[in-house]
Amino acid sequence: MSENPISPKHSPWPNRLAVALALATFPLIWVGGLVTTTDAGMAVPDWPGTYGYNLFLYPWQTWLFGPWDLFIEHGHRLLGAAVGMITIGLVAVVWIYDSRRWLRYAALGALALVIFQGVLGGVRVLLDERLVAMIHGCVAPLFFAYAASLVVFTSQSWRDAPDRPLDPAGQRLARAAWILAGVAYVQLVLGAILRHPLPDAPSLFRGAVLLHVVVAFVLLAQTLLFHISALRSGCLAGRGVRWASLFTMILVVGQLALGGATWIAKYAWPAWLESFQFAAAYVIEEKSIAQSLIVTAHVANGALILAVLVMQAWSLSRRFFRLADAACALETHLVRAAA
Numbered sequence: 240m241s242e243n244p245i246s247p248k249h250s251p252w253p254n255r256l257a258v259a260l261a262l263a264t265f266p267l268i269w270v271g272g273l274v275t276t277t278d279a280g281m282a283v284p285d286w287p288g289t290y291g292y293n294l295f296l297y298p299w300q301t302w303l304f305g306p307w308d309l310f311i312e313h314g315h316r317l318l319g320a321a322v323g324m325i326t327i328g329l330v331a332v333v334w335i336y337d338s339r340r341w342l343r344y345a346a347l348g349a350l351a352l353v354i355f356q357g358v359l360g361g362v363r364v365l366l367d368e369r370l371v372a373m374i375h376g377c378v379a380p381l382f383f384a385y386a387a388s389l390v391v392f393t394s395q396s397w398r399d400a401p402d403r404p405l406d407p408a409g410q411r412l413a414r415a416a417w418i419l420a421g422v423a424y425v426q427l428v429l430g431a432i433l434r435h436p437l438p439d440a441p442s443l444f445r446g447a448v449l450l451h452v453v454v455a456f457v458l459l460a461q462t463l464l465f466h467i468s469a470l471r472s473g474c475l476a477g478r479g480v481r482w483a484s485l486f487t488m489i490l491v492v493g494q495l496a497l498g499g500a501t502w503i504a505k506y507a508w509p510a511w512l513e514s515f516q517f518a519a520a521y522v523i524e525e526k527s528i529a530q531s532l533i534v535t536a537h538v539a540n541g542a543l544i545l546a547v548l549v550m551q552a553w554s555l556s557r558r559f560f561r562l563a564d565a566a567c568a569l570e571t572h573l574v575r576a577a578a
Contacts, residue, residue: 249336249337250335250336252336253329253333253336253337253342254390254393256329256333257329257389257393258390259325260322260326260329260349260389261383261386261387261389263322263325264322264382265539267315267318267319268379268383268539269535269539270311270318271376271379272534272535272538274315275372275434276526276530276534277311277526277531278526279307279308279311282309282311283312283316283364285364286364286365287361289313294316295317295320319356319360323353330346330350333393342393345389346389348385349382349385349389352382353382356375356379369435369436369437369438372435373432373434376434376538377427377431379542380424380427380542381424383542383543383545383546384542384546387546387549388550388553391553391557400557406559409558409559411468412468412469412480412555413552413555413559415465415468416465416552416555418461419458419461419462420545420548420549422461423458423541423544423545423548424545425454426451427542429450429454430451432444432447433447434538455494455495459492462484462487462491465487469481469484470484477558479554480554480555483547483550484551486547487547490543490547491544494540497533497537497540500533501533501534501537504529504533504534505530505534506523
């Protein structure tokens with residue numbers, strides 16, 4: 240059954256806040272990546288305050304004109320707080336304007352996840368633990384993908400999606416999108432291991448490097464096959480899915496290029512190129528602007544790939560798995576359980 244406006248209180252504000260949340264989360268991932276890349280994570284040794292000040296009352300002159308490490312770390316905290324406040328606003332407008340019970344709980348899930356991520360960031364500072372930093376880095380793209388999901392759920396296209404027969408070809412396309420999203424997230428976890436190497440586990444780092452390279456090419460091949468399937472499906476998938484799959488393909492190809500550039504920026508050119516003058520004369524500039532931007536772009540683009548894939552997967556699932564009927568059944572179950 241189509242999810243046409245469910246209640247007379249229908250408002251565009253849930254979707255607007257969801258879009259704002261996703262748009263604010265992406266630069267937060269960028270800034271968080273810069274914190275890790277430049278080793279600025281311990282520039283502020285206390286939490287939840289900043290050098291004894293309330294987070295929002297720390298002198299702005301000291302923040303803006305102080306050391307770079309302090310600027311980027313405190314900025315990361317402020318941006319994280321802004322994302323948290325947008326999430327609270329999203330929960331409020333969803334509960335006021337949208338009667339879909341499952342969506343209300345999904346909004347609460349976003350709030351729980353952003354609180355968990357904030358606490359992880361604080362624990363990372365208090366304990367100065369690489370493992371906690373690694374988990375923090377894995378949750379960030381997960382939250383971004385969650386925010387992107389809420390953009391889809393609150394959109395008018397989700398509500399107005401027409402009833403369709405359960406088409407096996409469309410279902411295969413939806414499953415392929417979910418598999419792609421899963422592979423992309425595994426790749427992000429491997430990347431987090433590489434960015435936060437444990438000093439007493441060199442074999443883990445070497446294994447993660449190998450797997451990271453292998454999974455990168457698996458993701459590229461799967462993305463190409465998904466794009467071909469979307470093109471062959473014609474009107475079944477729709478123009479939006481075909482363009483989205485092409486956009487994903489471009490992002491993945493760009494991610495491979497950024498991955499190679501990241502390795503060169505951090506470690507050097509491959510050994511088999513050392514006979515060439517440009518490789519032999521190359522000098523790594525640790526924490527340089529170029530290195531920081533390349534490495535952080537690689538991290539942020541990976542998170543963007545995951546978010547785009549999750550949005551495609553939800554859209555295809557909504558179209559070919561009758562998620563509206565499943566949501567109605569879930570709401571009925573929740574109502575009966577509450578009664």
